[in-house]
Amino acid sequence: MSGTWVLDSEALSLYLRADRGMTALLAAAAKRDVRVVVSAVTLVEADPNGVHAARMSWVLSRLVVEPVTKEIATHAVELLRDAGGLSGHKYAIDSMVAATALRASGPVTVLTSDTEDMVMLCGRHVTVVKV
16 A cells, blocks of 8 residues: 545545546546545535535545544544644634544645645644645
8 A cells, every 4th residue: 555645625525526637636546556535524524515426426435434533533632732722613624634644554645725724733744735
């Protein structure tokens, strides 16, 4: 296995909408045996309204959906504290995505629209790439 890519809601939204760039990127990941994951909470944030159920099913069949466990939630709270006491309300989902990324098999890359928050939450432990 060649590491893990973690998709945030924007990256997942792009894939759900069949964005050519994201689709090509994830096809390349599959060829390189990169594990592509999303946090279960990302499925909700990605706002799949308007996405055909068959498309959603097809996309999810190609990803690993990681549950938000007690351990992930606890780690997310710690990340918020470590980042200067960030508000759980504003950063809750980002912190759960970051906690998921930090527990994944490395090397880990987070594909996100919000690079500043992910860098703040993950530090230098993961590579953060703008989508």
